[in-house]
Amino acid sequence: MPLIKNKYGKGRVRVMRIHRDGDRHEVSQLNVKAMIEGDFARAYTHADNSTSVSTDTIKNVVNIVARENTSLCTEEFCQVLATKYLDTYPQVSSVAITAHETKWSRLSFGGKPHPHSFVLDGNGKPTVEVTATRQGSTLASGIDGFTFMKSTQSGWENYVKDPYTTIKETNDRMCATSMVASWKWSAKPENYPATNAKILSTALEVFGTTYSSSVQDSLYRMGEAALAAVPEISEISMACPNMHFIPMNLSAFGLDNHNDVFLPTDEPHGQIECTVGRG
Structure with a gap:
């Protein structure tokens, strides 16, 4: 045949x-x-x-x-x-x-495009959750799958080393996540959509413009900044699965790779979560 x-x-x-x-x-x-x-x-x-x-x-x-x-x-x-x-x-x-x-779009802060921070196009799904009883109700807003990245100014150092540790320390890595976040309202803002946008922009500016010693470090400082910027929320919770970008080893082909070419992968991923409140 x-x-x-x-x-x-x-x-x-x-x-x-x-x-x-x-x-x-x-x-x-x-x-x-x-x-x-x-x-x-x-x-x-x-x-x-x-x-x-x-x-x-x-x-x-x-x-x-x-x-x-x-x-x-x-x-x-x-x-x-x-x-x-x-x-x-x-x-x-x-x-x-x-x-x-x-497609990644460049972030801007204060009207100035940032050199190495980006957000995914068509990004995230806004969420709202209401819990109501006859005695009262609670309201939380948030976003699901909000994805952002910076191509430098992130590291992972001084962690526990033992016989099972293989990852190497670095003070220059890509950092990206697809975040699920929610914040609880303690008072009604003047405008919910505008205030939601302010929470996100405040958190993103912390992430994009400051050095990250870890995802944990960034998340806590993002939460602090959001609470400081919006007095109408009592706490903010963030869950961030890492989107890993693994540098490709091209030495077999006589090529260097100084953080130029990466393999994007999201499985398995680190899962970093925290809630920051007013205490």
């Missing part, structure tokens, strides 16, 4: 690029599928892998091109990636690259 058509490749290759222009960072997070066609029929029909390129290699090429092209937009990046496969492997006749971008 004839083999009518074949193609193969690597899907869900997640990559985050950071391009540094002085203190200003540009970030690009992509989910890439790279599919190749060409002289591969004998791998299917004769168990002959002599012309086949490993799908792991196909993934490595994505990361190599990412490291060599941190500044390209998604369209240009995909074009360069396709050309890389064609130039490297003569047995490849065609390449199909699909990339889905996770």
Whole structure:
């Protein structure tokens, strides 16, 4: 029976690029599928892998091109990636690259764009919870899945070390989370939506503009600032699963990686939670 058509490749290759222009960072997070066609029929029909390129290699090429092209937009990046496969492997006749971008928007504080702090586009779902009895009621507002990130000015040092510890200390890492937060109202504000926005903007400014010794450190200070800015709330609770960005080891390809190319992953994740109140 004839083999009518074949193609193969690597899907869900997640990559985050950071391009540094002085203190200003540009970030690009992509989910890439790279599919190749060409002289591969004998791998299917004769168990002959002599012309086949490993799908792991196909993934490595994505990361190599990412490291060599941190500044390209998604369209240009995909074009360069396709050309890389064609130039490297003569047995490849065609390449199909699909990339889905996770869009990060730059945060601004005081009307000034921040160099390395970002928020996810189309972000978060506002929430409200009312508990009522005949004796009274409580009201809480919040947001679910509110995602933000900074590409530097975060660290993790001086933690417990034991025989089970493998993570290395750092004072320069990416920090990102998809936060679930709620705050309890003790008085009615002049305007609920405007005050909710003020709570979020206050917390984000603390996160984006100050060094983070840990997610725990940032969350507590974000809560403090929100309570100080909005007297109508009595406490604020935040639950923050880490969105990890793991630096890719490209040394096997003769490339350095000084926090330029990362593997985005959210499983397993650190789960950091706290409630800050007025005492």
